[in-house]
Amino acid sequence: MKTIRLELADSIYDRVISFLELLPKNECHILENQITQHQALSEAFEAALGTQAFADISDPAAWQREIRKDRPLPGREE
Secondary structure, three states: OOOOOOOOOOOHHHHHHHHHHOOOOOOOOOOOOOHHHHHHHHHHHHHHHHHHHOOOOOHHHHHHHHHHHHOOOOOOOO
16 A cells, blocks of 8 residues: 655645545545644634633633532432
């Protein structure tokens, strides 16, 4: 078996992967390398930073305590 490395434009990436997934599993394996995974994770993290999703939380420690607080189960007395 041989390995090739492709550099694809974002616009055709999904089409190429879709085609490769149609090939027999015993003849074609799609490999993801550490660099690709790291790159995707970095891009996702950068995008999340830009949203400022938690900007309205003034006291993060108090918010976390409230989120983790046990709540009574439905139909049960405390």
